[in-house]
Amino acid sequence: MSRYGMVINISRCNGCYNCFLACRDEYCWNDFPPYSASQPDSGHFWMRIIERERGKYPKVKVAYTAVPCMHCEEPLCMKAAQDGAIYKRPDGIVIIDPKKSAGQKGLVSACPYRVIYWNEEKQIPQKCTFCAHLLDQGWKEPRCVEACPTGALTFGDLDDADSEVAQWMASGKTEVLHPEYGMKEKVVYIGLPKRFIAGSVVLGDTDECGEGAKVALEGEGEERVVQADNYGDFEFEGLKTDKGYIVKVEQKGYKAYRAEVKTKSDVYLGDILLTRMSRGRKKKN
Numbered sequence: 001m002s003r004y005g006m007v008i009n010i011s012r013c014n015g016c017y018n019c020f021l022a023c024r025d026e027y028c029w030n031d032f033p034p035y036s037a038s039q040p041d042s043g044h045f046w047m048r049i050i051e052r053e054r055g056k057y058p059k060v061k062v063a064y065t066a067v068p069c070m071h072c073e074e075p076l077c078m079k080a081a082q083d084g085a086i087y088k089r090p091d092g093i094v095i096i097d098p099k100k101s102a103g104q105k106g107l108v109s110a111c112p113y114r115v116i117y118w119n120e121e122k123q124i125p126q127k128c129t130f131c132a133h134l135l136d137q138g139w140k141e142p143r144c145v146e147a148c149p150t151g152a153l154t155f156g157d158l159d160d161a162d163s164e165v166a167q168w169m170a171s172g173k174t175e176v177l178h179p180e181y182g183m184k185e186k187v188v189y190i191g192l193p194k195r196f197i198a199g200s201v202v203l204g205d206t207d208e209c210g211e212g213a214k215v216a217l218e219g220e221g222e223e224r225v226v227q228a229d230n231y232g233d234f235e236f237e238g239l240k241t242d243k244g245y246i247v248k249v250e251q252k253g254y255k256a257y258r259a260e261v262k263t264k265s266d267v268y269l270g271d272i273l274l275t276r277m278s279r280g281r282k283k284k285n
């Protein structure tokens with residue numbers, strides 16, 4: 001028996017919403033008993049895309065995080081459900097029974113991820129089913145995964161060591177969106193946005209970009225070195241939040257620059273003007 005899971009690679013997601021639209025196309029006006037009743041045509045986001053702006057002008061980045069139901073091994077929603085209205089299939093998919101859950105509006109707030117939505121017309125709570133009805137027909141992946149044009153979504157059997165999802169899990173590069181909830185989520189992420197430190201190196205005497213300048217970062221047990229690009233820009237991604245780092249910039253013939261930086265938020269150091277080293281005076285005879 002498979003144990004299904006999903007890996008979401010944030011660095012590949014461009015926020016196109018194809019996954020969300022495929023979900024709506026599958027579930028609006030379509031009942032798939034015993035797993036789901038039709039989704040209303042507005043107000044539900046079984047695959048929600050969270051857009052987060054990072055940094056400040058002129059260094060702004062946008063991160064898109066796709067958030068479906070996490071199909072947790074230990075789901076709080078299931079504990080809160082009455083009369084077995086939420087259950088886990090042998091393959092790990094968490095299902096809200098559309099009949100047994102009728103009237104249980106409290107289930108909407110039982111999920112800390114807030115991925116359960118209330119269907120006002122039908123008076124039932126609803127959420128992503130990993131397209132259980134399609135998997136039962138032999139599909140290898142849900143509609144959202146099939147629709148994703150960038151390969152940001154990977155679906156498969158976590159217990160099959162050869163599957164891509166199992167290999168990602170074993171790589172140690174995946175993480176849960178909210179580990180503090182402690183629900184053993186089976187949807188995990190790669191490249192969740194953390195903090196960045198960026199800047200632009202400028203040669204103070206010529207006003208030219210400091211292309212090729214060596215930029216080193218130290219702190220929190222990390223040491224990284226990059227070279228400023230042809231615009232003099234550099235960036236360190238994936239840093240810890242609210243921690244201290246030291247940034248050093250070196251360019252031959254110029255005085256070194258050093259800054260202590262705290263990552264309370266994403267940091268753009270702006271233009272870093274390097275001053276030329278004095279060549280020293282000639283000795284008089």
Ligand code: SF4
Nearest residue numbers: 069070072075077111
């Ligand atoms: S993410 Fe929420 S709705 Fe989905 S299984 Fe976990 S607790 Fe339940």
Ligand code: SF4
Nearest residue numbers: 013014016017019148
């Ligand atoms: S379809 Fe893929 S790239 Fe588009 S928003 Fe969804 S996860 Fe991101």
